[in-house]
Amino acid sequence: MKTLLLAGLLFATFAAHAAAPPDTIATTPAGARQWFRPQHLVLQTGGGLGMVAGGAGYSFLKDRLETDILIGYVPERYAGSTLTLASLKVMYSPFHLRVAEQVQVVPFTIGGYFSYTHGTLNDELKGQYSKDYYWFSTDTRYGALVGGRVTYLAAPVAATGLPRKLSLYYELGSNDLYIATYLNNRNGGIGVGQLLTLALGVKADL
Amino acid sequence: MSSLFTLRRWTRIAPAAALLVAGCDMLEFSPNDYRLPEEFTNLTQKNIAKLQAKPLAATDTLRFVFTGDSQQFYDEAEDLVTSVNQQPGISFMLVAGDISDFGLAREMRWVDEKLRKLTVPYLTVIGNHDLVGNGREAYQHIFGALDYSFVYGDTKFTLLDTNGREYNFNGQIPNLNWLRPQLANLDGARRQVVISHVPPTNDDFDPALRMPYVQALREAPGLVFEMNGHNHQSTIGQPFNDGVTYVNSDAFSERRYMVVTVWGDREFRIKQVTF
Numbered sequence: 136m137k138t139l140l141l142a143g144l145l146f147a148t149f150a151a152h153a154a155a156p157p158d159t160i161a162t163t164p165a166g167a168r169q170w171f172r173p174q175h176l177v178l179q180t181g182g183g184l185g186m187v188a189g190g191a192g193y194s195f196l197k198d199r200l201e202t203d204i205l206i207g208y209v210p211e212r213y214a215g216s217t218l219t220l221a222s223l224k225v226m227y228s229p230f231h232l233r234v235a236e237q238v239q240v241v242p243f244t245i246g247g248y249f250s251y252t253h254g255t256l257n258d259e260l261k262g263q264y265s266k267d268y269y270w271f272s273t274d275t276r277y278g279a280l281v282g283g284r285v286t287y288l289a290a291p292v293a294a295t296g297l298p299r300k301l302s303l304y305y306e307l308g309s310n311d312l313y314i315a316t317y318l319n320n321r322n323g324g325i326g327v328g329q330l331l332t333l334a335l336g337v338k339a340d341l
Numbered sequence: 342m343s344s345l346f347t348l349r350r351w352t353r354i355a356p357a358a359a360l361l362v363a364g365c366d367m368l369e370f371s372p373n374d375y376r377l378p379e380e381f382t383n384l385t386q387k388n389i390a391k392l393q394a395k396p397l398a399a400t401d402t403l404r405f406v407f408t409g410d411s412q413q414f415y416d417e418a419e420d421l422v423t424s425v426n427q428q429p430g431i432s433f434m435l436v437a438g439d440i441s442d443f444g445l446a447r448e449m450r451w452v453d454e455k456l457r458k459l460t461v462p463y464l465t466v467i468g469n470h471d472l473v474g475n476g477r478e479a480y481q482h483i484f485g486a487l488d489y490s491f492v493y494g495d496t497k498f499t500l501l502d503t504n505g506r507e508y509n510f511n512g513q514i515p516n517l518n519w520l521r522p523q524l525a526n527l528d529g530a531r532r533q534v535v536i537s538h539v540p541p542t543n544d545d546f547d548p549a550l551r552m553p554y555v556q557a558l559r560e561a562p563g564l565v566f567e568m569n570g571h572n573h574q575s576t577i578g579q580p581f582n583d584g585v586t587y588v589n590s591d592a593f594s595e596r597r598y599m600v601v602t603v604w605g606d607r608e609f610r611i612k613q614v615t616f
Contacts, residue, residue: 180368180370181367181368181369181370182369183369183370183371183372183374184371185370185371186370207370207371209370209371209373209374213370213374213375213376214370214371214373214374214375214475214478215373215375215475215477215478215479215482216475216478218371218373220371252371252373255373255474255475256474256475256477256478257444257472257473257474257475257476257477257507258474260509263506263509264506269470269473271443273443273444273473273474274474276372307367310372312372312442312443312445313372313447315413316413316415316442316448316451319413319414320413320414320415320416321416322416323416323419324414324415324416324417324418324419324455325415325451329447329451331367332367332368332369333364333367333368333369334368335368
């Protein structure tokens with residue numbers, strides 16, 4: 136149900152863009168956009184941020200710096216309770232390689248994320264523990280990621296010059312708790328490979 | 342010709358397929374996601390089956406290893422396994438809770454990946470750290486029941502959740518309505534042992550249930566001792582001065598475990614082993 140809602144939300148954003156009346160475009164200089172309007176939409180799976188996670192984001196510094204806000208969903212049968220995750224990702228991609236007329240490759244992205252999980256079962260009720268009983272938060276996670284992507288560059292929207300791009304991306308990441316575990320076992324008890332999570336996603340620039 | 346072609350095609354696909362399987366394993370929906378390969382699920386039942394496959398003669402002395410709190414101590418876990426595998430005549434190992442540190446499935450898998458290298462099966466009881474977040478569900482999926490019992494040789498082992506604080510002291514943990522009939526019926530065994538994570542002397546034990554729990558143990562027929570973890574410090578004593586012995590394990594980090602021998606009606610001997 137939440138997946139449907141999420142898909143609906145994404146579609147509605149697309150539709151709103153497509154259905155903008157002609158006079159709106161006429162009053163906006165070609166290529167300009169309202170500052171708050173997201174520059175891209177994303178939909179991904181994994182990475183610790185949801186079975187499905189969708190959202191929107193902005194790009195800066197000629198697309199080298201990007202930030203995404205995602206809402207993720209995990210069904211009860213995979214985690215013991217239905218989880219909703221709100222995440223913020225910030226990514227830096229120094230290289231954009233135009234490998235063909237309509238294909239761009241971003242070979243290396245490095246970034247970090249913050250996520251908050253709603254819906255866990257044992258969620259630190261007020262007064263349940265003394266201060267610092269557990270040194271870590273149950274629901275708040277920080278993580279790091281590296282990744283890459285391939286982008287298909289379609290012709291820009293004729294009337295506005297706004298870009299139309301579709302990308303597939305992957306990210307290898309880890310979170311604060313996994314990294315802490317690794318750092319506490321420096322004699323080889325835990326391997327780097329055991330800490331990794333994978334995310335696969337689609338990004339649409341508009 | 343066509344078979345050669347098929348073989349070539351498969352040798353090309355195989356690495357990709359391996360990558361795909363590894364990838365699926367890494368596609369984590371949330372740290373609370375407990376999807377794991379089948380071999381990492383239902384471990385309590387599987388390990389009891391392994392134990393029962395090597396029955397002990399009813400009159401024999403029983404020897405097992407007792408430890409606790411493996412949480413985040415993976416370097417130590419490897420050394421513990423090496424040491425325990427050199428102990429002669431042991432039947433199994435008991436881990437007195439806090440298998441994980443954050444109640445996450447990945448951690449429980451990491452611990453199992455170490456402890457499955459033991460030459461004997463191991464059994465666990467749930468600890469407070471295993472109940473953080475969605476840990477209760479992860480533990481049940483990976484290990485099994487929170488309260489359970491089994492008979493091996495001439496001894497009945499009852500393992501139960503005593504992590505009252507994780508339930509905000511709701512008056513139901515430990516579940517005395519489940520425990521009392523377990524203690525009353527030895528299921529044909531000669532003696533019994535009770536294992537839980539939080540000891541009744543600790544602040545994390547539900548204060549309303551402390552004395553009823555202690556009394557239930559005092560009245561239990563053939564009780565050799567009650568065993569706990571949580572304190573990260575080994576002790577053997579009778580804190581309630583009622584004739585009931587309480588044994589507390591070290592954590593993996595203390596690099597010491599107990600080799601426990603039980604025989605007769607309620608006889609026991611405990612040897613500490615440093616690794």
